[in-house]
Amino acid sequence: MPVRRRRSTALAAAVATATTLGATALAALGGATTASAAEAPLADYELTWGIKQSYRTYVGMFGSFTASEGAGQAPGSGAFTFTDGTGTYDTTAHTVDLAFRGRLVSASAAHHFEVTLTDLRFDSGAGEITADVTTVDTSGATPTKKGDDVPLAKVAVTRTMTDMATTLTTEAGEYLGSDGYAGAAGDPLTVVKKTPPTTEPTTGPTPGPTGEPTTGEPSKEPTTDPEPTDPQTTPATREPSPTASTSAAPSAPATTAPATTAPTKGEIADGTLGWGVKESFRAYVVGTVAKGRVTVSGGATQSAGNGAFTFKDATGTYDTDADKLTATFKGAVNFKGHESGGSYGLDLTLSNLKATLDGGTGTLSADVNSLGTQTKGVVLADLEAKSGDLKAAQDVVTVDDVAATLTAAGAKAFGDFYRAGTALDTVDLSVALSDDARLPDGGGSDTSGGTSGGSGTAGGSTGGGTGTAGGTGSTVGGTGTTTGGSLGGGSLASTGSDIPGPALGAAAGAAVVVGAGAVYAARRRRTQGRSAE
Incomplete structure (x- = not known):
């Protein structure tokens, strides 16, 4: 359960009521006692906030995030989620005060810092996000700094409580390590109620929003409380899905079943490999420090928004009985930056990528050309799949979210920019075992030879x-x-x-x-x- 708040929620509600009705009205209502009587309990809420993208990029480049105890992070160095939100709804002022479970630690051994956030809270009446924050200088050069209910951001509260604009505070700059964050735009904030899955089928067809905040005052909350948006949209998106799935299910096997079945071992007919190298590295290359660009060629593509890469036209061998796979992919990606007088301090090309798996573990290698010097077959990363089994479905073997860890040779290829053992972006691998097999969409949107990024402003x-x-x-x-x-x-x-x-x-x-x-x-x-x- 969330840590109990140190200031009275009844008092906070009273302050919010005073703001709306005026101090004289508060006195007439009997102060905090009356405000408390206007509160309805809330539970099962979820808060999603990324703090600030540039902060996540920085930490991802030199360290890592660890989310636990109810907190999580979206893939690709995405936003953070805090769960099991409980608190109160003020039916008079129409404000919510919620506390969330979750522990988030950002740390870098190289730069000697560790910042821990717990007891995250959202108060729509005050329009702010607060948390308990502990900042540790792991080198011991400065003392540990702790703060309870530290205001991290001001929030532009909306009725739906989705994608609310945030502005980082002076205190956020102090605890996160840079005065430059004070007053800067933070990531958008979303607070939604997570309805338990077992109750959704029964409440979906009926006017679910009327019962949303449980037993408080159903007649008031559907029109005033920000929360009805989620229950309304949840059943709407789920109702069509059973029909679609039941109608599609019989037809799919019927059309694909007659296809010839590939043997358990042989040569790969085709395949794609999806890999972003490292999100923070891509951001660094096109950012205001390197002021560079990312270019794909030779059939490789890159997803929009400086996203991950897809390498195609796989060749190699497979043995599904032995759970072994070796695949080489066409396409190249070039990272170029730090231009000075027509030359570049960073000019790195990866091509001829090769992935091997044997019982769930393996390697990812590539030909590396750095500043004109080429080295073939450099083992960039050690791979570890979630499962050791290589199972074919309709003559396609797909292994997604394969963990990739930088090797010592890979660290040298990146100029020791990252240390060996650093987590790289995960790898998605799909190979066709027969000519008739149909591969999933690779997801790349840029054309071959396209570029991402460019020169940033000084x-x-x-x-x-x-x-x-x-x-x-x-x-x-x-x-x-x-x-x-x-x-x-x-x-x-x-x-x-x-x-x-x-x-x-x-x-x-x-x-x-x-x-x-x-x-x-x-x-x-x-x-x-x-x-x-």
């Missing part, structure tokens, strides 16, 4: 904007500062990124000030000879 956009001139993708940091600016409070001079300064060690902070591009280029030059081995 200094970055205000508040850590996510766009770059000439392309999509998020920046590594946030508010940029002018060249020669101060490092005080965590703002970084001349880099165009808003990397939390207080959390950085002295050496790491100096390296960032000099410029991530210079560091990367220097590392690549030092390792050029070694990577060719």
